[in-house]
Each structure stands twice: as C-alpha cells, then as structure tokens.
Amino acid sequence: MLEIKNVHKAFGDNQVLKGVSLKVEKGDVVAILGPSGSGKTTFLRSINFLEKADKGEIIFDDIQADLAHATKKTISLIRKKTGFVFQNYNLFNNKTALENVTEGLIIARKIPKKEAIEIGKRALDKVGLSDRYDYYPSQLSGGQQQRVGIARAIAANPDVILFDEPTSALDPELIGEVLQVMKELAKEGTTMVVVTHEMGFAQNVANHVVFMEGGIVVEEGTPKEIFSHPKEERTKQFLRRVVGYEDYSI
Amino acid sequence: MLDITVIWKTLGRLATRVPYTITIAFVSILISTALAILLSMIKIKKVKIASALVELYLSFFRSTPGLIHILLVYYGLPLVLKPFGIILDASGKDLYSIAALSLSYAANLSEILRPAYLSIDKGQHEAALCAGLSGFQKEYRIILPQVIPIALPAMGNAFIELIKDTSILFVIGLTDIMGSAKNIITNGLGINKVEIYIAAGLIYLVITTVGNWGNHFLEIKCQKVKKHQ
Numbered sequence: 001m002l003e004i005k006n007v008h009k010a011f012g013d014n015q016v017l018k019g020v021s022l023k024v025e026k027g028d029v030v031a032i033l034g035p036s037g038s039g040k041t042t043f044l045r046s047i048n049f050l051e052k053a054d055k056g057e058i059i060f061d062d063i064q065a066d067l068a069h070a071t072k073k074t075i076s077l078i079r080k081k082t083g084f085v086f087q088n089y090n091l092f093n094n095k096t097a098l099e100n101v102t103e104g105l106i107i108a109r110k111i112p113k114k115e116a117i118e119i120g121k122r123a124l125d126k127v128g129l130s131d132r133y134d135y136y137p138s139q140l141s142g143g144q145q146q147r148v149g150i151a152r153a154i155a156a157n158p159d160v161i162l163f164d165e166p167t168s169a170l171d172p173e174l175i176g177e178v179l180q181v182m183k184e185l186a187k188e189g190t191t192m193v194v195v196t197h198e199m200g201f202a203q204n205v206a207n208h209v210v211f212m213e214g215g216i217v218v219e220e221g222t223p224k225e226i227f228s229h230p231k232e233e234r235t236k237q238f239l240r241r242v243v244g245y246e247d248y249s250i
Numbered sequence: 251m252l253d254i255t256v257i258w259k260t261l262g263r264l265a266t267r268v269p270y271t272i273t274i275a276f277v278s279i280l281i282s283t284a285l286a287i288l289l290s291m292i293k294i295k296k297v298k299i300a301s302a303l304v305e306l307y308l309s310f311f312r313s314t315p316g317l318i319h320i321l322l323v324y325y326g327l328p329l330v331l332k333p334f335g336i337i338l339d340a341s342g343k344d345l346y347s348i349a350a351l352s353l354s355y356a357a358n359l360s361e362i363l364r365p366a367y368l369s370i371d372k373g374q375h376e377a378a379l380c381a382g383l384s385g386f387q388k389e390y391r392i393i394l395p396q397v398i399p400i401a402l403p404a405m406g407n408a409f410i411e412l413i414k415d416t417s418i419l420f421v422i423g424l425t426d427i428m429g430s431a432k433n434i435i436t437n438g439l440g441i442n443k444v445e446i447y448i449a450a451g452l453i454y455l456v457i458t459t460v461g462n463w464g465n466h467f468l469e470i471k472c473q474k475v476k477k478h479q
Contacts, residue, residue, distance in 0.1 A: 050376050076382065084380040090373035093479035094395040107391060108382030136478040152381065 001026045001191070002160055007046055007056035007067060009039075016042050017053070018215040022193070024160060029186045030193045031202035031223075034212035035238060040195045041087075043212070044162050047193070048082045049075045061159070080108065083153030083161040087168050089145040091137040097124060097148045098133040101155045109156060123151035127181045143174030150181055154190070161185070163194040199242055203227050211235045256442045260434060260449035264427050268453065271426040274344055275413045278351035282412070283405075285352060286359035293364055311357035316350075316415050323350040324422040343424045347416070355412050359405060366401035367393070396479055399472035406465035410458050417454065427453050 002024040009017040016039045024030055032040045045051040046067055047058065056067035060081060065074045091100050101120035105111045111119070124133060127147035137145055146166055153161050166182070167175045179201055186192060186205050196202060202209050202223060209226040211219045211234075219232045230236045289308070292300045311319065324346045328338040370393055378388035420429035431450040435443055 048380065050380070076384070079380060080382045082380075084377075086373060086377065088373055090371070090377035092374065092377065092392050094392065094475075103378075103391065104381030104383065107387050108384075138478050152377075156382070 001061060002047075003059040004043075004047055004067075005057040005059070007043060008054045009042055009046060009051065009056075010054060016215055017046070020212070020215070020217055022210065022217075024191060024193060026159075026191055027189045028191055028193075028208055029206045030208045030210060031206035032193065032195045032210045032212060033197075033199075033202055033226075033238070034218075038212045039215040040212045041164055044164050044193065044195050047162060048079050048084055050084070080156070081159045083156065083158040085146070085149050085153050085161065085163045085166050087165040089137070089142070089149045089169070091145055091148055091152070093137055096134045096136055097129060097140065097151075100137070100148055101152045104152070104156055119155055120151075123155040124148070126154070126184075127151045128177070141174060142170045143177045146170065146174075146178045147181055150178070150185075154185065160191040160193060163192060163196070165195050165197065167196070167198060197242070199227075199239075211238065213238070252448070253442060253445055256445040257449045257452075260431070260442075260446050261452060263434065264431060264449055264453050267425065267427045267430045268457070270344075271416050272413075272457070274347055274351070274419075274424075274426065275409075275416050278348050278355065278412060279409050281348065281352040282355035282359055285356035286363055289356060289360040290364040290367065293360070294367060308357050308360065311354055312361065316354050317418050317421065319354040320347070320350040320419060320422060323353065343419075343422055346422060347419045347424050347426075350419075351412060351415065354415075355408060358408050358411075362404045362408065363397070363401050366397045366404075369400060370396050399475045399479070402472050403465065403469040406461075406468055410461045410465065413457060413461060414454060417450075 003022070005021045007017050007020045008015075020039065020043050022030070022043075032044065034040045042051055046053040046056065049067075049070065053067035058065050058067055058070075058078065060078055063074060063077055063081075065071075065078070070078075091097075092103060095103060098117065098120050101123050102113075102116040105116040105119060106113055121130070121133065124130060127150055129144060129147055129151065132140065132144060132148075135144075137148070140148065146169075150161075150166070163182070167178050170178060175198070179198060182192070182194070182201065183205050194201070194206070204223070206223055209220065209223050210217055211226060211230075211232075213234055219226065219230060219235045226235065227239065230239060289304050292304045295301075324343075327346065327349065331338060374392055374396065375388060378392040383391065416426055417428040419426055420432050423429065425433065427450055431446050435446055438446075
C-alpha cells in the first residue's frame with residue numbers, strides 16, 4: 001500500500017537519514033524505535049513532506065513520487081491520504097475541539113458543513129471527548145489535546161496515520177488515555193506508523209517493529225523477533241537500556 | 251492673559267477641518283496597512299531581490315523623520331514620475347499627504363506585523379498543511395486569526411501616531427486642522443497665536459482621546475481572544 005524507499009536527508013553537515021526504507025501494508029501497525037537523534041522523526045515527517053528529503057521515493061497506492069522533487073499537487077494528494085499526529089499536539093489555537101476536527105473536512109475536502117460536524121462529533125466521541133466539543137485547546141489537558149489531535153487525524157478516514165512520538169510531551173499519568181485510544185484504532189484495523197518510546201505499545205500493539213539508529217534501519221521484524229531475539233548488537237544494547245530504565249521506574 | 255473667546259471661536263472654525271483631516275488619516279491608514287502586509291510578506295517569505303529592496307525601504311523610512319518623508323514626496327515624486335510621462339502638479343496636496351503618510355507608516359506597521367506573524371508556532375503551520383489546507387487557506391483560516399489579536403493593539407497605537415502626524419502636513423500647505431490654524435494666524439497678522447495653538451491642541455486631544463478609548467476597547471477584546479490561544 002505504502003512504500004518509502006532510500007530516504008536521504010541532511011541538515012547542513014549532519015547526515016540524519018542515510019537511506020531509510022519502509023514498507024507498510026493495509027492494517028499494519030508499524031512502531032519505529034530508536035534513541036533520540038536516530039532520525040526516526042525526520043523519516044516520519046518526510047513521508048508527508050513536512051521535511052523535504054534530499055533523495056528518496058514514495059509509492060502510495062497508485063501515486064509514485066520523488067520525495068525531493070514532488071509537485072505541489074502530489075504533495076497535496078499524499079497529505080490528504082495521510083493523517084498526522086504531532087508530539088506537541090499542534091491543535092489550532094483559534095479553534096474549538098470540534099472545529100479542529102472539521103476544519104480540514106470542510107475547507108480542504110469540501111465536505112458539507114453539516115455532514116462534517118457529524119463526522120467531527122463521531123471522531124471526538126470515539127476518543128472519549130463527547131463532552132468537550134466546544135472547548136478551546138487552552139482549556140484542555142495535554143492528554144485531551146492529544147486525543148483531539150488523533151480525532152483530527154482519523155476524521156477524514158485517511159489510508160495511514162503517522163504518529164510522531166504522540167505521548168512524549170505528556171505527563172506520565174496522561175499517557176495511558178492516549179495509548180488506549182491508539183490501541184483501539186489498531187484493533188479496528190487502522191493502518192498506523194508510530195514513532196514512539198513506549199516499548200509496551202511496540203511490543204503488544206504493533207505487528208512490525210523497526211529499530212533505527214544513526215540514520216539507518218538497524219533491524220526490523222515482528223515484535224517477538226525484535227524484543228525476544230534481537231540479532232544486532234546495537235538493538236540489544238538499546239533494549240537493555242530502555243528496559244533497564246523501565247525496571248528501575250517500577 | 252489668554253482670550254478665552256478667541257479659543258472658543260477658533261475651536262469652531264478648526265472643527266470644520268476635522269472631517270477632512272480624519273479622511274486623510276483614514277485613507278492613509280488603509281493604504282499603509284495594505285502596503286505593510288505586502289512588505290512583511292516579502293520579508294517573511296524571503297522573496298529574492300524584492301526582500302533586499304524592502305530592507306532598504308524599511309531602513310530608510312524607519313530611520314528618517316516624517317517631515318523629511320513629506321517633503322521628499324511633495325518635491326520628489328513629480329521628478330520621479332516625470333520620465334514615465336506622468337505630470338503631477340502641486341495642487342493635489344491631499345494626495346501627496348496620503349502618499350507620504352502611507353509610505354512612512356507602512357514601514358512602521360510592517361515591523362509590527364512581521365514579528366507578530368513570526369511569533370506563531372511552526373506547528374500551527376504544519377498542522378494546517380497536514381489537514382490538507384492550501385498555503386492561502388492556512389494563512390487565512392489559521393495563522394492570521396492568531397496574528398491579528400497580537401498585532402492589533404500596537405497597530406492601534408501607530409494609527410493614533412499617524413493621526414497626530416497629520417499636523418506636520420501644513421509644511422506643504424495642506425489645510426487640515428494645523429494648516430488652517432496657521433492660516434488663521436497669518437490672516438490675523440500673528441496676534442492670538444497662543445490661543446489658536448491651544449485650540450488646535452484641544453482638537454487633537456479630543457481626536458486622540460477617542461482613538462485611545464477605541465484602542466483600549468480593542469485591547470480588551472484581543473486579550474479575551476488571546477486567552478484561548
């Protein structure tokens with residue numbers, strides 16, 4: 001369904017991505033793990049052109065495009081086929097929760113307003129915010145804001161939803177509510193690519209795990225392969241570190 | 251001693267020039283705002299060559315006095331336009347005044363608008379693009395509604411400054427409030443100068459006080475909107 005090939009990206013002299021590829025099938029939940037600075041967020045952002053790759057190719061159903069030289073029209077097409085959930089939520093500050101969800105539907109997708117409001121309410125109900133339609137982002141907790149962010153991403157029924165560390169900015173006690181929503185989406189067969197530090201999510205919800213470090217994919221496979229039988233020494237080291245940290249926190 | 255009756259009589263005469271003065275100020279406000287939006291957009295989008303020219307324009311108009319702008323426009327504009335076959339005569343003083351004020355204040359206003367625009371988080375832009383909005387829709391629906399409450403109070407202050415600055419337009423012979431005060435003095439062979447200037451001052455005081463009220467009201471409104479944001 002979605003294939004990204006050989007993505008390269010440098011910020012100045014800093015080569016962040018050195019040929020990263022990823023294949024996503026319909027219904028996949030892909031978790032991308034790795035230490036900070038490994039390029040996982042940059043890779044995710046280059047899929048919908050928030051970051052312009054220096055080199056790379058994307059094949060998305062019948063669309064085929066060069067990540068470095070895509071036309072405005074192709075970019076817009078791919079963006080409409082993807083949802084994006086940000087680390088810092090990035091809700092529109094001047095819009096209510098419901099307006100945040102309906103904005104893209106009404107303005108970009110030209111869905112009639114009445115219908116869009118119905119869709120928007122359903123999306124917010126789904127993330128457990130049926131009593132927060134008319135609240136502004138500043139009136140919501142971080143967890144609630146992120147759930148609006150997810151509702152905004154799923155409302156247009158995109159083919160894939162990209163999550164950029166969706167729980168990293170949250171207080172620990174609010175992480176659960178967001179992960180719960182994501183777990184439910186996964187259960188319904190939503191195609192998701194998730195950059196995350198939540199090992200539990202990667203292990204229990206994802207069906208494909210990618211470990212990145214230093215701008216390359218070090219190892220990928222099923223959660224079982226990665227967590228129980230990692231082949232690469234770097235993967236082992238990383239897991240020892242993060243799992244060790246979790247043990248310590250418990 | 252001050253002659254109160256002269257002040258009172260002069261107030262009546264000068265008040266008749268208020269609509270004319272306000273019209274000049276108002277048209278200048280509209281044009282300078284439009285121009286400021288254009289200037290700040292060129293700088294924000296870093297348009298090649300154009301942004302260098304804008305930089306030059308801003309540094310000139312922001313570091314020279316308004317009086318110079320007025321005199322340069324009045325004496326200079328006909329010279330600049332002559333090679334293009336446009337012959338200006340010296341009679342359209344209101345047009346020169348509007349041109350001078352607009353050019354002068356566009357520079358100030360653009361330096362209010364630009365930082366206000368840049369203060370909006372990058373994530374707001376990205377989220378709008380991810381929602382499928384076009385560049386224009388993004389600006390119009392998401393970014394500008396957040397920029398306006400930030401910029402408006404400072405712009406209101408600039409507008410009040412602009413209204414006060416109309417008082418130097420008499421140097422090119424505009425008969426606004428100040429210009430007609432000058433005329434009254436000349437016609438009266440220079441007597442009662444102080445009374446006449448006091449009257450002119452009072453008229454400006456009333457206008458700017460109303461302006462300040464308006465601005466204060468606007469500021470409260472903006473604060474309310476910003477509380478959400």
